[in-house]
Amino acid sequence: MTRILVINGPNLNILGRRNPGIYGVKTLEEVNREVGQKAQSLGVEVAFYQSNVEGEIINCIQENWGRIEGIVINPGALTHYGYSLKDALIDAAVPVVEVHLGNIHAREEWRRRSVIADIARGQIAGFGWRSYTAAIEIIAGLINEEKDL
Numbered sequence: 001m002t003r004i005l006v007i008n009g010p011n012l013n014i015l016g017r018r019n020p021g022i023y024g025v026k027t028l029e030e031v032n033r034e035v036g037q038k039a040q041s042l043g044v045e046v047a048f049y050q051s052n053v054e055g056e057i058i059n060c061i062q063e064n065w066g067r068i069e070g071i072v073i074n075p076g077a078l079t080h081y082g083y084s085l086k087d088a089l090i091d092a093a094v095p096v097v098e099v100h101l102g103n104i105h106a107r108e109e110w111r112r113r114s115v116i117a118d119i120a121r122g123q124i125a126g127f128g129w130r131s132y133t134a135a136i137e138i139i140a141g142l143i144n145e146e147k148d149l
Contacts, residue, residue: 001045002143004136005068006035007057008050009076009085015101022102024128031129035072038133044140054078058088070095070139072132079104079114086115095142097135100125 008028011018016027026034032048039046047068049060057078061071071094078085079100089096096119103126104111117123121142124131 001043002070002140003045003047003068004039004070004072004139004143005061005064006032006046006048006132006136007060007071007073007075008048009054009057009074009078009082010052011076012074013050013052022107024101026129031132034129035132035136038136039140042137042140044136046136054082054085057085061088061092065092068092068094069143070097072097072099072135072139073116074099074101074132075114075116079116080110081115083115086119089116090119095139095146096120097139098123098125099131099135101128101131102126 012028015023015031016025028050036046051057071089071092073096075082075085098114098116098120114123124135127134
């Protein structure tokens with residue numbers, strides 16, 4: 001069975017009460033439940049991880065090497081400066097899809113640049129929790145297509 005790691009970075013643990021106009025009203029637990037349901041409908045296994053600490057996220061990625069076939073990541077603020085996170089994602093050697101709840105390209109200038117984007121297969125932003133379910137569907141499709149090659 002295809003196994004995908006879903007990672008959430010800093011401040012995403014307080015979803016539901018953090019600026020709901022941008023991030024929505026669902027908690028991270030509720031978002032994960034939606035993602036889990038979508039994954040189940042696709043026959044995909046997901047593992048969830050959240051940390052406010054870049055090094056802990058890197059450790060999680062490294063600990064899962066060889067056990068996952070893809071990564072969906074919302075790096076939070078690490079999107080803009082997480083170069084060691086970027087290196088860990090590269091070293092994982094699996095497809096990566098970057099997600100954001102809000103549209104980072106419609107916000108402050110500093111939020112518009114992602115250091116992850118150029119190593120990700122793609123970026124989904126601005127659709128709230130649906131960004132995650134879209135990412136699961138897309139990455140599962142990519143992985144299955146590449147298995148067939």
